[in-house]
Amino acid sequence: MEQRKLNDQANTLVDLAKTQNIMYDMISDLNERSEDFEKRIITLETKLETLIGSIHALPGLLSQTIRQQQRNFIEVRWRTTTSTSPTTLSGPGPRPGGGGPPL
DSSP, X not given: OHHXXXXXXXXXXXXXXXXXXXXXXXXXXXXXXXXXXXXXXXXXXXXXXXXXXXXXXXXXXXXXXXXXXXXXHHHHHHHHHHHHSHHHHSOSOOBTTBSXXXX
């Protein structure tokens, strides 16, 4: 009977050691995953900051592009108007109202 108790206690200690090893492995795995997630979050934060910076710059870039397209349109329109106007047929001379396209 005493031998049986000792065997049961020995088996319990072995089971406890196995459980402890399993728990250690699980905790190690969780720590690795936590580090991986932290790296991924840092990467996402960096990308988000870049995206926010681009979005903040967008209104200025759009405004600049629209102004440039307006200038180009006015310049083309002015060239078309001056090349078909009667003043160019009669020779060079001052244009009424100025001389060039408004910018």
